[in-house]
Each structure stands twice: as C-alpha cells, then as structure tokens.
Amino acid sequence: REHRDNLERKAIIENRKEFIELQALLKHRHAASITNKIMRDQQEAEAARLRIEASERERERERKDAAEINRNNAIEKIEELRKTAIGARAFRDIKPEDLENMDADAIMQRQVDQLEKEKKELATRLRAAEKKQDYFERAKRLEEMPLLKEAVAT
Amino acid sequence: MKPIALSGHTRSLTMIRYNLEGDVLFTAAKDASPSAWWTHNGERIGSYEGHNGTVWCLDVRFDSTLLLTGSADNSCNLWDVQTGEVICSIETKSAVRACAFSYSGNQLFYSTDKAMGQLSELRVYTLADVNKPDGGNAIPYLTIPSTDSKITAAVWGAVDESIITGHDNGAICKWDAKTGALIKRVKEHSKKISDIQMKRDQTLFITACQDQHSKIFDADDLSVIKSFKTERPVNSAAMCEVKDHCVLGGGQDAMSVTTTKAKVGKFDAAFYHTIYEEELGRVKGHFGPINTIQFHPNGKQYCSGGEDGYVRMHNFDASYFEFEYDVAA
Amino acid sequence: MRDLTEADAPRPPQGIENIIIIDCVPSVSVEKVDRLKKVLQKIFLVYGEVVRIELPMDNGKGTGYCFIEFASKDQALLAKANHDGFPLDRKHKFIINNMSDFDGFLNTPDVWESKSDEEFDEKEHLTNWLMHTHTQDQFVIRHDMQTEIHWCRKNDSAVSYAKSKWTDEYVAWSPQGSYLASFHRQGVRLWGGKNWAPQQRFPHGAVKLIDFSPNEKYMVTWSNETRNGAVIVWDVKTGENMREFAFDENPSWPALKWSYDDKYVARMKEDNSAILIYETPSMLLLEKKPVKIPSVQNFEWSPTDNLLSFWIPEENDKPASVNLMSIPEREVIKSANIFMVKECKMSWQKSGDHVCVSVERWTKSKKQTFTQFMLFHTREKLIAVDTVEVKEKILHFAWEPVGSKFAVVFEESGRISLSVYVIANGKVTLLKTIDRITANALFWSPRGRYLVVAGLGHLQGVLEFIDTHDMSTMSTGEHFMASEVQWDPSGRFIISSVATRMGGGTQSDTGYYVWSFQGKLLQKVMLDKFLQIAWRPRPPTLLSEAKIREVSKSLKKYESDFKAEDEMQTTKASVEVKERRRNLAAQWNKHREASLAKLAIRAAT
Structure with missing residues (x-):
C-alpha cells in the first residue's frame, strides 16, 4: 500500500514535474518568441534606417551634384558673359566666394543691372553732349550776327 | 498689357462682335465656323456649324438670343445662340457681305454682292417673318438695290428709321428703312469702305477705308466730324463707348507687301484720341493685317481679329486709364 | 493767295501768247524792211513756224521794235528764253518780251510805289535768315505742287514760306544758301531775301542741271533741249551770259569745275589732251592757252587753294601718275608714280590739307583689282605721300569735313565694315574697324566727329550713329526704305527721307524723319507725293578761330x-x-x- 502510495506520489510528482517542465518549456518558448519578435523588429527597424540613410545620402549626393553643376554653369555663364564687353564690366570685380552664392537668376540680374546702369550713364553723357553741341552752335550764331550786319552795311 | 490669343479659327478672321453686355464675343472667319467665346478668359463656348463657305459678317441680337450670319456660300443664317442650332437659312443669289439686327431687334437686313448679273442688294425683313423653321422662305418687306458700287458695310441708323451703307467706291448712303428711298449720299472716301461701326447712341459712326483714312460721321446728316489719316489701308475702326478713344486696324494686304516683315505691313492696332485726332499709341501682335476690331462695351478691353487667323483679346493696363490729355482750362 | 489771284485773272485772248515783242531792232528805212524781216525770219525759224512779222513804221522810219507771231505759245516762250539779249550786231541787242507779259507792264501803276526796302537792301535780304535770334536752320521741301521753306525746330518745324507751283522741275540751293533756284520751261530763276523776291532770271530753255561757283558769283546751266548740249556760264548779280560751251554729249556734271575763290573755272578738253582753264570775269583761256597734259584723265581743285590734282594713266611703259599743279603758275609741285592702275578717284579734304587718291589697281594676274589709298599731305614741305592698302571693295569714302579723319565703308566677301582712320603728325593710323554693319553710305557731320552710316535703298534704311571720338555707337535707327540722308549745316540734325519716285510705280510711306545727331528720332513727317528735301546751306562763318575757341570756352x-x-x-x-x-x-x-x-x-x- 505504502508502495502503491509511493508509486502514486511518485506518479503525481512525475506528473507535476512534467507539468512544471511543460510550463517551463511553454514559458521559455513564449519568452523566446517574444525575444525573437523584438529582435526581428529591431532588425527590420535597423534595415529601414539603413535604407533611409542610404537614400538620404543619395539625395545629398544628387543635391551636391546639382549644386556643382549649377556652380559650373554659373561660372561658365559668367565666363561667357565676360567675353561680351558689357559682361566684362558687370563681372569685373566679382569674388570667388560671391560666385558660390550666385545662381543663374542672380547672374542675369547682375548683367541686367549693369546694362541699365550703363544705359543710364550713356543717356546722361549723350544729353550733355547734345546740349553742348546745341549751345555751341547757337552761341556762335549769336556772335556772328553783328559781324553779318557789319558785312552787309559795307 | 498681355493679350489672350484666341486660336480656334483656321483661317483669316472677317468680323468680330461683342454682345450688348460684353460677356460673349462672336467671331466669324473664312473658315465656315463662327464661334462664341467668354470674354473674361478667352475660353471658347462653341461654334456654329452649318455654313460651308467664308462667313463675311455676323450680328447678335441685343438680348443675345439670336445670331445672324452671312456667308459666301450664298446664305444668311439665323441661329439660336444657346443651342447653336440653325433656326432658318435664307438662300441668296450671291455672297452675303453685311448683316445686322435693328436696335429694337425686330428687324434685320443683309446685303449681297454684285455677281453674275446680280445687283448688290440690301434686303430688310421683320424678325417675326424669319424667326421660324420655314423662315428661309420669308419675303423681305423692303429691297434696296445698290445702283452705286456694291455694298461693303452697312449699319442701322438712328431709332431704326434708316440704314447706312458703305460702298466699294467709297460712297456712303443713307436710306429710309421704311420706303427704301435714298435720303443722302456722300463721297468722302476714295476707296472701298471696309467697315462701319455705329456708336451705341446712334448719333455717330466711324468708317474704315482702304484709302488709308478713317472718319467719324454724323449719323444724321452724314457730315464728317473727325478724320484720321494713317499710312496703311484701314480694315476696321471702332469707337470706345467710355473714353474718347478710337482704334484703327488694318495693314497692307499680303499681295502688296513685298517683304514679310511685320513692320512693313503695319499690322498694329493704332489708337487715336477721337476729339484731338492725335495718335495715342500702337499695339503690335498680329502677323498679318487686322481685319476686324472692336472695343468691349465697358471700354476695358478690345479685341482684334487678323488675317493671321488669330483673335487677340487685350485687357487695358491701369496706365491706360490714368492717362489724360492736358487741356487748357 | 497770290497764286489764286494770278490764276483767276482774266486770260489774254487766245493767240496773244504766241507773240513776242522785240525792242532794240534796227530802225530801218522802208526799203530795207523786207531785208530785216528776212533776217529776223532766219533767226527765229529754229523755234518753228514764224507766222507773221510786223515792223511798225513811223514817218517812213522803223520804230525800233517789232512783233513776231509764232504758231504756238511754247515757241514764243522758247524764242524769248533763248534770244532775249541776243546781239544782232554791236549796237542792237534784242530785248524780248512776250505779248502777254505786256498786260503786266500796262498794269504797272503810274505812280512809283516804293516797295519798302526790298530794292535797296538786297544784300541784307539775302542773309536775312541768318539774322534770327532763334538760330535755327531752314530746309526746303517739295510735295505735290507745293514748295515750302521750313524752320527746323527740335520737335516740330514751322513753315516760314510756302508757294504752290514755284518750280516746274525741282529746286536747288546756292552753295551759301543765298538763293533758291527754280526751274521753268523758259529758264532758271533765283529767289532770295526775306519774302523770297525774284532775284535773277537766266533765259535758258528747259535747264536740267545747274551748278554755282563756290562764292555764288557765277552759275552754270545745262540744257539738252534748246541748243545741242549747251552749257552756259552766267553772272549771278547781273544775269549776264558770260560764255557758252557746246558739248557733243551729255556732260558729266559738274561740266565745269570752279576754283575755291571763283577766280578760275576749268574743264577737260574732249580729247583728254589738256585742261582748259578760264579766268573770270573775262571767261577767256588763262594766258590764252590750254594746260596741255597728254591723256589726262580727271582733275579736281583744292577747296582752299588754287591747286589742281589730276591723274594720267599708264602708257607705253610710262607709269601712271597723280600730280598736283599750282595755278596760274602751271607748275607741277608734286608727282607720284603708280603701276597697274585701273582707275583713280581723287577727293580733297575740306580744309585742303590732304588729298586722298583712291587707286584701283590690278593684281599681278591682271584678273582682279584691289584698292590703295594715296594720301598727299599738301601742307608739308615736300608733300609727303602715304599709302594705305585696303584690299577690300570700297563702297564709300569720306573725309571728316573738319579735322583729319577719314572713314571708309568697304565690303569683304559679303561682309560690310566701317573703318575710321586718323592722320596725326603726318602718320595715318587706323582708329577702329566696326565689323558687320548694314551700310552702303556714310555721312560725316559738317562739324566733324560724328558720322552716320546708312544702309540706303535695298538695305532698307538702317542708320547707325557713331561718335568717332571713342568710336562708340550712340544709337541705331531705321527709316524703312530711306534713300537719302542729309546733315543740317550746324551738325545738330539729320534728315532721312523717302521721296516719291518719278514715274516709278507707287512708293508708299513717303516723307522724312528728323533725327538728332545722336540718333534720337525727333520728328516723323509722312507726306503724299513727297518729292524733295534739302537743307539750306550757310555761308562760311565770319568768326575768327580765336573767337570760336572763346565761345567754346x-x-x-x-x-x-x-x-x-x-x-x-x-x-x-x-x-x-x-x-x-x-x-x-x-x-x-x-x-x-x-x-x-x-x-x-x-x-x-
């Protein structure tokens, strides 16, 4: 009986043990799955981050390229404009660091400003010359009149 | 002033007219599709399909319900403005050169070309006779044969009592709209009158003539009030209803322009001060002569139709309205 | 108004216009009447049928005048034009009037009406336009029948005088602007003074061309109608016919070239064997003999000295040469030889300091030509000669009127350019070449410095206004189809114009534009049947150089x-x-x- 009791207890203990082991196993599995998931998530996040970073780098590179092209264009444009007489005057004293900050519009604006300025200067100069010529001719005529009268009288 | 170029016509423009309110512009061209356009944005509303020849002239009734068109396909059509349907088509023996609704909108006339033993004639109808499906068989209540050279432009006179016609030889005639009797004939121009436009109050009209002149006449006694001399044939001239300005459009026709330079043909619209007869300015744009020109009824816009197939719609700048002449007090 | 009344005046009965009256015919006795008639008949037969000759007699003696009736009015007018002043013999010099003119004479009031000061102060009147304190310049325009004298103001012009049917042909100014010449069937008339009174008439039928001596003392007319190829020299003041020359062909104009001081007038002998120089006022050959220069091609006077330039072509291994000769000494003071010459053109600088000979030379192959300028510096002791090679085709050469620059418009493989040269310290230097211009002519300001290069005619009237001081383009403009460009005498304005071509189809947009010397468009005048425009020249200034400098300062x-x-x-x-x-x-x-x-x-x- 005692033996039977022992056997029973043993069985119960065995059962319990098994149960506990099963519980533990389940628990462990559960924990493992959670860790797994976390790790997976982390990995995915990391991958995404890398992807974003890569694309950002790509964009940055493109931006830089574009800036470089722009700058080159600007320099080219300026060089081209410099070949014309007016451009040469417009960009005569431009500093390289200024150049960095110039886009096509700014360059054109500078050119246009120079044109306007020179046009204005020319107009002023011409007006002065015109006036001078006119006054000179008129003054000579006025001075000549008495001589003409004299010539007629004799 | 940035114009809106209305491209829809495939050939030279012949006539443009605003409706009374000025929200719609009607255009006729050498293609057979007269069109209607919104004047605030230049969008095409639709076209009127039914002619198969050059449409020389058009007119819209004051209430914008009916459109009258005259064509070189020997017909004069009456249209429902909204649906674009032909209400009736009057067959003629030669091309229709001018047509118009009366001020009251109760009468209409059209004039025909001289062709193959056919005298140039002006036929007057009551609208009631025509405005029905079998209106094409309507009998004109008055027919005025032009013993002068052919009628090239025509408008209604004051209070619909008379009709004023311009002729190929430069003559201008005034006829009694009831009896057809010739009231007065003057010859102040030496070449073809291309266009006559009446001021809305019907006291004055402006002519455009191939003799390079444009003149403003008293609509009552046909006396010349103002005269504008240009250096090109004038195809169309209009008076502004708001300001004392008028605009002249024209140019050497393609046949007589030796080079293709636009400058040579003088294809710009020339603005004059109506009273002082002084030139105000010019607007360039067309690649060919301007064939037809008109001010918007509110004076804030004008439109020109050219030989180049374009209609150009110009809204005036603020500076245009600010400018005033100095006048001694 | 005057024209209207003239036109409205009752016309003389038909036929009277066909009759001329000659005064100063010999008064002969009855017996000799027929003989005189025959003589007269012979003289006037050249104009056509002489219908009738009447010699009124008084007490058996001629009255000293006669009537001759022609078949037409034109014949009568021509007869009058050509034989008024005709010396029949020593004592009898015809005075011819048209019968129809007599109405005018008869209408002369019996009492002498003093016509203000017109008669007395003729001289003042001729310079009247210079006395206006507004110091503007005048120009004449013709359109349709109308001839108008305008004052040119900056933004408009004011008509100073206008007359309808003033001339039958065109009008021409005398070189100092004193006279305006009009052309008529009967001859040339000169007008001048404040009210444009008639100043002189030169009866020479259907004159085509005229030319004045530089000081307006003499005038030369040419007509190919009345007597074959007749060139007549007239005294402007007296109206006297000084001398006539018959030319077999139409002479190249001017047929006679005047020295700067009106002292001599010269022409080429037809066979190119001599230059014929006539002395004024006698109009006889200088020292009674021609200046013999075998095969001389062309000559030009210096504008400031009695100095002639002429050139002789290559002949029998003898090189061609360009020479300068002083008159009346007939001394060749400089001679320069050149080879392979096709053609020479000589142009004197206005101040007479230099003369440029543009030499068209053959290349070695004799197939092509190129141009070389030879510049003679006449003020230098030995008269140095500079040469400037210009390989290209020269379209236009011109000296700066005041100063020492010259400008050339030339074409090289279809490209047209402008070069301006300057002479300084006896050396010629190229100032600048402006490439790729649209031009075929250039016009210097009469005051120098400024010039206009123009693409006239088929180049459609493109104008470029250049300041040769720094060779900058002040502005460009266009007068579509402009065919002419003229500077005003003061160098302040330029007129470009399109005239109606006579009988040459319809020319649209005729009229003229007035520009400032800097190329600002000041006025645009369009006129139908626009025929002619010409600035009124001014006499040389009376101011001394010193005074001018003073004014300038x-x-x-x-x-x-x-x-x-x-x-x-x-x-x-x-x-x-x-x-x-x-x-x-x-x-x-x-x-x-x-x-x-x-x-x-x-x-x-």
Whole structure:
C-alpha cells in the first residue's frame, strides 16, 4: 500500500514535474518568441534606417551634384558673359566666394543691372553732349550776327 | 498689357462682335465656323456649324438670343445662340457681305454682292417673318438695290428709321428703312469702305477705308466730324463707348507687301484720341493685317481679329486709364 | 493767295501768247524792211513756224521794235528764253518780251510805289535768315505742287514760306544758301531775301542741271533741249551770259569745275589732251592757252587753294601718275608714280590739307583689282605721300569735313565694315574697324566727329550713329526704305527721307524723319507725293578761330539764356496745343449735345 502510495506520489510528482517542465518549456518558448519578435523588429527597424540613410545620402549626393553643376554653369555663364564687353564690366570685380552664392537668376540680374546702369550713364553723357553741341552752335550764331550786319552795311 | 490669343479659327478672321453686355464675343472667319467665346478668359463656348463657305459678317441680337450670319456660300443664317442650332437659312443669289439686327431687334437686313448679273442688294425683313423653321422662305418687306458700287458695310441708323451703307467706291448712303428711298449720299472716301461701326447712341459712326483714312460721321446728316489719316489701308475702326478713344486696324494686304516683315505691313492696332485726332499709341501682335476690331462695351478691353487667323483679346493696363490729355482750362 | 489771284485773272485772248515783242531792232528805212524781216525770219525759224512779222513804221522810219507771231505759245516762250539779249550786231541787242507779259507792264501803276526796302537792301535780304535770334536752320521741301521753306525746330518745324507751283522741275540751293533756284520751261530763276523776291532770271530753255561757283558769283546751266548740249556760264548779280560751251554729249556734271575763290573755272578738253582753264570775269583761256597734259584723265581743285590734282594713266611703259599743279603758275609741285592702275578717284579734304587718291589697281594676274589709298599731305614741305592698302571693295569714302579723319565703308566677301582712320603728325593710323554693319553710305557731320552710316535703298534704311571720338555707337535707327540722308549745316540734325519716285510705280510711306545727331528720332513727317528735301546751306562763318575757341570756352555764359528760350518755346508750344485741344473739345461737346437732343426728339415721336 505504502508502495502503491509511493508509486502514486511518485506518479503525481512525475506528473507535476512534467507539468512544471511543460510550463517551463511553454514559458521559455513564449519568452523566446517574444525575444525573437523584438529582435526581428529591431532588425527590420535597423534595415529601414539603413535604407533611409542610404537614400538620404543619395539625395545629398544628387543635391551636391546639382549644386556643382549649377556652380559650373554659373561660372561658365559668367565666363561667357565676360567675353561680351558689357559682361566684362558687370563681372569685373566679382569674388570667388560671391560666385558660390550666385545662381543663374542672380547672374542675369547682375548683367541686367549693369546694362541699365550703363544705359543710364550713356543717356546722361549723350544729353550733355547734345546740349553742348546745341549751345555751341547757337552761341556762335549769336556772335556772328553783328559781324553779318557789319558785312552787309559795307 | 498681355493679350489672350484666341486660336480656334483656321483661317483669316472677317468680323468680330461683342454682345450688348460684353460677356460673349462672336467671331466669324473664312473658315465656315463662327464661334462664341467668354470674354473674361478667352475660353471658347462653341461654334456654329452649318455654313460651308467664308462667313463675311455676323450680328447678335441685343438680348443675345439670336445670331445672324452671312456667308459666301450664298446664305444668311439665323441661329439660336444657346443651342447653336440653325433656326432658318435664307438662300441668296450671291455672297452675303453685311448683316445686322435693328436696335429694337425686330428687324434685320443683309446685303449681297454684285455677281453674275446680280445687283448688290440690301434686303430688310421683320424678325417675326424669319424667326421660324420655314423662315428661309420669308419675303423681305423692303429691297434696296445698290445702283452705286456694291455694298461693303452697312449699319442701322438712328431709332431704326434708316440704314447706312458703305460702298466699294467709297460712297456712303443713307436710306429710309421704311420706303427704301435714298435720303443722302456722300463721297468722302476714295476707296472701298471696309467697315462701319455705329456708336451705341446712334448719333455717330466711324468708317474704315482702304484709302488709308478713317472718319467719324454724323449719323444724321452724314457730315464728317473727325478724320484720321494713317499710312496703311484701314480694315476696321471702332469707337470706345467710355473714353474718347478710337482704334484703327488694318495693314497692307499680303499681295502688296513685298517683304514679310511685320513692320512693313503695319499690322498694329493704332489708337487715336477721337476729339484731338492725335495718335495715342500702337499695339503690335498680329502677323498679318487686322481685319476686324472692336472695343468691349465697358471700354476695358478690345479685341482684334487678323488675317493671321488669330483673335487677340487685350485687357487695358491701369496706365491706360490714368492717362489724360492736358487741356487748357 | 497770290497764286489764286494770278490764276483767276482774266486770260489774254487766245493767240496773244504766241507773240513776242522785240525792242532794240534796227530802225530801218522802208526799203530795207523786207531785208530785216528776212533776217529776223532766219533767226527765229529754229523755234518753228514764224507766222507773221510786223515792223511798225513811223514817218517812213522803223520804230525800233517789232512783233513776231509764232504758231504756238511754247515757241514764243522758247524764242524769248533763248534770244532775249541776243546781239544782232554791236549796237542792237534784242530785248524780248512776250505779248502777254505786256498786260503786266500796262498794269504797272503810274505812280512809283516804293516797295519798302526790298530794292535797296538786297544784300541784307539775302542773309536775312541768318539774322534770327532763334538760330535755327531752314530746309526746303517739295510735295505735290507745293514748295515750302521750313524752320527746323527740335520737335516740330514751322513753315516760314510756302508757294504752290514755284518750280516746274525741282529746286536747288546756292552753295551759301543765298538763293533758291527754280526751274521753268523758259529758264532758271533765283529767289532770295526775306519774302523770297525774284532775284535773277537766266533765259535758258528747259535747264536740267545747274551748278554755282563756290562764292555764288557765277552759275552754270545745262540744257539738252534748246541748243545741242549747251552749257552756259552766267553772272549771278547781273544775269549776264558770260560764255557758252557746246558739248557733243551729255556732260558729266559738274561740266565745269570752279576754283575755291571763283577766280578760275576749268574743264577737260574732249580729247583728254589738256585742261582748259578760264579766268573770270573775262571767261577767256588763262594766258590764252590750254594746260596741255597728254591723256589726262580727271582733275579736281583744292577747296582752299588754287591747286589742281589730276591723274594720267599708264602708257607705253610710262607709269601712271597723280600730280598736283599750282595755278596760274602751271607748275607741277608734286608727282607720284603708280603701276597697274585701273582707275583713280581723287577727293580733297575740306580744309585742303590732304588729298586722298583712291587707286584701283590690278593684281599681278591682271584678273582682279584691289584698292590703295594715296594720301598727299599738301601742307608739308615736300608733300609727303602715304599709302594705305585696303584690299577690300570700297563702297564709300569720306573725309571728316573738319579735322583729319577719314572713314571708309568697304565690303569683304559679303561682309560690310566701317573703318575710321586718323592722320596725326603726318602718320595715318587706323582708329577702329566696326565689323558687320548694314551700310552702303556714310555721312560725316559738317562739324566733324560724328558720322552716320546708312544702309540706303535695298538695305532698307538702317542708320547707325557713331561718335568717332571713342568710336562708340550712340544709337541705331531705321527709316524703312530711306534713300537719302542729309546733315543740317550746324551738325545738330539729320534728315532721312523717302521721296516719291518719278514715274516709278507707287512708293508708299513717303516723307522724312528728323533725327538728332545722336540718333534720337525727333520728328516723323509722312507726306503724299513727297518729292524733295534739302537743307539750306550757310555761308562760311565770319568768326575768327580765336573767337570760336572763346565761345567754346565760355558756353556757360549763354546757357541760362538758351535754357530760358527753350523753355519758353516748349511752354508756348504746349499752350498752343492745349488751346487747340480745348477748342476741339468744346466743338465736339456742342455737336454731341445737339445731336443727342435731336435724337431725343426723334425717339419721342
């Protein structure tokens, strides 16, 4: 009986043990799955981050390229404009660091400003010359009149 | 002033007219599709399909319900403005050169070309006779044969009592709209009158003539009030209803322009001060002569139709309205 | 108004115009009448049928005048034009009038009416236009039948005088602007003075071309109608026919070339064997003999000295040469040899300091030509000669009128360019070449420095205004189809014009543009049947060089006056314009009110 009791207890203990082991196993599995998931998530996040970073780098590179092209264009444009007489005057004293900050519009604006300025200067100069010529001719005529009268009288 | 170029016509423009309110512009061209356009944005509303020849002239009734068109396909059509349907088509023996609704909108006339033993004639109808499906068989209540050279432009006179016609030889005639009797004939121009436009109050009209002149006449006694001399044939001239300005459009026709330079043909619209007869300015744009020109009824816009197939719609700048002449007090 | 009344005046009965009256015919006795008639018949037969000759007699003696009737009016006019002043013999010099003119004579009032000071102060009158304190210049225009003298102002022009049918052909100014010549069937008339009174008449039928001596003392006319190829030299003051020359062919104009001081007039002998120089006023050959220069091709006078330049072509291994000869000494003071010459053109600088000979030379292959300029510096002791090679085709060469530059428009493989050279310290230097221009002509300002290069005619009237001081383009402009460019005598304005071509189809847009010397468009005048425009020349200034320098330095002194004057002018103009506008507006409003009232009545009934 005692033996039977022992056997029973043993069985119960065995059962319990098994149960506990099963519980533990389940628990462990559960924990493992959670860790797994976390790790997976982390990995995915990391991958995404890398992807974003890569694309950002790509964009940055493109931006830089574009800036470089722009700058080159600007320099080219300026060089081209410099070949014309007016451009040469417009960009005569431009500093390289200024150049960095110039886009096509700014360059054109500078050119246009120079044109306007020179046009204005020319107009002023011409007006002065015109006036001078006119006054000179008129003054000579006025001075000549008495001589003409004299010539007629004799 | 940035114009809106209305491209829809495939050939030279012949006539443009605003409706009374000025929200719609009607255009006729050498293609057979007269069109209607919104004047605030230049969008095409639709076209009127039914002619198969050059449409020389058009007119819209004051209430914008009916459109009258005259064509070189020997017909004069009456249209429902909204649906674009032909209400009736009057067959003629030669091309229709001018047509118009009366001020009251109760009468209409059209004039025909001289062709193959056919005298140039002006036929007057009551609208009631025509405005029905079998209106094409309507009998004109008055027919005025032009013993002068052919009628090239025509408008209604004051209070619909008379009709004023311009002729190929430069003559201008005034006829009694009831009896057809010739009231007065003057010859102040030496070449073809291309266009006559009446001021809305019907006291004055402006002519455009191939003799390079444009003149403003008293609509009552046909006396010349103002005269504008240009250096090109004038195809169309209009008076502004708001300001004392008028605009002249024209140019050497393609046949007589030796080079293709636009400058040579003088294809710009020339603005004059109506009273002082002084030139105000010019607007360039067309690649060919301007064939037809008109001010918007509110004076804030004008439109020109050219030989180049374009209609150009110009809204005036603020500076245009600010400018005033100095006048001694 | 005057023309109207003239036209309206009763016309003489038909036929009277065919009759001329000759005074100063010999008064012969009855027996000799027939013989005299025959003589007269013979003289006047050249003009056509002489219908009748009447020699009125008084007591058996001739009255000293006669009537001759022709078949037509034209014949009578021609006879008068060509034989008025005809010396029949020593004592008898015909005075011819047309019968129809006699109406005019008969209408002369019996009492002498003093015609103000016109008769007395002729001289003052001729310079009258120089006395205006507004110091403007004049030009003449012709359009349709109308001839008008305008004052040129900055933004408009004011008609100073106008006359219809003033001339049958064109009009021409004398070189100092004193006279305006008009052309008629019967000859040339000169007009001048304040009211454009007739000053002189030269009966030479159907004159085509005229030319004045530089000081306006003499005038030369050419007509190919009356007597074959006749060139006549006239004394401007007296109207006297000084000498006639018959030319077999149409002479190249001017047929006679004047020395700068009117002292000599010269022409080529037809067979190119000599230059014939005539002395004024006798009009006889200088020292009674021609200046013999075998095969001389062409000659030109210096504009300031009695110095001739001429050139002789290559002949029998003898090189061609360009020479300078002083007159009356007939001494060749410089001779320069050149080879392979096709053609030489000589142009004197206005101050006579240099003469440029543009030499067209053959290349070695003799297939092509190139151009070389030879510049003679006449003021230098040995008269040094510079050469400038210009390989290209020369379209236009011109000296700066004042100063020492010259400009050339040339073409090289279809590209047209302008080069300006300057002579300084006896050396010729190229100032600048402006490439790729649209031009076929150039025009220097009469005051120098400024020039206009123009693409006339088929180049459609493109104008470029250049300051040769720094060789900058001041502006460019266009006068479509312009065929002519003229500077005013003061160098302040330029006129470009399109004239109606006579009998040459329809020319549209005829008229003229006035530009400032800097190329600002000041006026645009379009006129139908526009025929001619010409600035009135001015005599050389009376001011001394020193005085001119003084004026130039003290411009400030005048400035305020001129400014005020200009302002007044603009205000006056604007007041006039405003007044005109006010009147027009008033008229317009009145008319509008009246017609609107009329309309209201009509609408009510």
